[in-house]
Amino acid sequence: MDLRPIRTKKIYEEIVQQIKDLIGEGNLKPGDRLPSERELSERLAVSRASVREALSALAAMGVIVIRPGEGTFVQNIRNGAIVEPLAMALLLDRQAAMELLEARQALEGEAAYLAARRAGPEDLEKMEELLKEMQHDLQRGTLGEEADLRFHLAIAEAARNSVLARLMHTVSDTMRQALKTSRQRLYTTAGNPEKLFAQHNQIFEAIKAHNPRAARKAICQHLRFVAKELQKE
Amino acid sequence: MDLRPIRTKKIYEEIVQQIKDLIGEGNLKPGDRLPSERELSERLAVSRASVREALSALAAMGVIVIRPGEGTFVQNIRNGAIVEPLAMALLLDRQAAMELLEARQALEGEAAYLAARRAGPEDLEKMEELLKEMQHDLQRGTLGEEADLRFHLAIAEAARNSVLARLMHTVSDTMRQALKTSRQRLYTTAGNPEKLFAQHNQIFEAIKAHNPRAARKAICQHLRFVAKELQKE
DNA sequence: AATTTCGTCTGGCCTGACCACCTGATGGTT
């Protein structure tokens, strides 16, 4: 006998769901304009206030953009809108940081594996450039965080999987936003820039050699090092 | 000369920001109750409708939960809502099925690995129940899709990493929506339910034996089988 | 002591009004 609590959906939630469904089915695409609030109100037989609540929710999620005088448009979701809730979760619960690192390891391990199998000459050139840049950073004592990020993104590109790339980007940005201080320290602790560079180089060599297992291993070791350093608090 | 478009913030956006700041500063914690809509309206010197719009937005982001008759509470936001923007973004991106499967392989491989290391007795019991259910489905010729999903979720739970679980769920949901027809066929093709059951069982045995590598291997083989079947078109 | 009722508070939704901004059409000026 399975009796579960009954929870009727609020009107604004229903509206949100309908619009999401329209997007999911491809009936609404980025750039498309939604009917006006007044029209939605009529067609849905609800008050305009309820429509507005729904649109506020969708805007907060980054699904739509509301332009006064013009209308309401479906938009491509900016990465910032994706990252923000995750970053807030991190603020509230530091335990989530280790969980994110584990997730990152899974994603980047797979990306490195696929990159080793799929990387073409232009991918490898790109990584080489970035390694040079990291080396310059090393010599000049610059932080190197920028090139570091771009190196990881280049791996994601070489993997030829945009889902992985997006997930990696999301997780990476979340961490960057939420763990600013400890990330800075990662780059400023004596000896770390050299170690990071060596690790990046190792990853690159494995990818260049088209050795997927070695690539995955190398990136996981790198991320474990990063995890250890981030835990020193 | 940097001239940027001027955009004044809407009142509901200001309210959202204030509440977020309170949370970010630690003045509001999960479980804390916000003032009532009427009180917020007075204290902020805005209309109640604007307050409601802000609360709708915060609820959509998973930051708060609204309980009619009780009030509005800050919520521990490690729930499904934090990945809503990501889920929408994946839907909008319209990725190829294979890309979703590869991402899923990365996430579920790691989840199985961690589950094998962390699963406790209650986790194993849960999986056993679900295997029984799948066996019933097999005997009755029922689709088994529901128990399948729940089995994968149980693995995610046993991994003790809610970020990973959420990401898995998001990717899995995106796939389910994108591949409605071919997914059905996966369960209805002669011989497949038996194979799926055997694979699920293998995954379970590896987790039960606390063998992380075998668990990862088993789930990746399972997902490769799924990928092959989904490609038959 | 246990149960029921009542009062007060909460959120949910509606209606109507008015304001600011945007866009396109129209008319006037150069």
Added chain:
DNA sequence: AACCATCAGGTGGTCAGGCCAGACGAAATT
């Protein structure tokens, strides 16, 4: 003909007030 100003009609933004359903605690009843 091209450009500018004005206007009308549409858009979203916000307000105020009303009423309803649900939740909870206190008071009354059994």
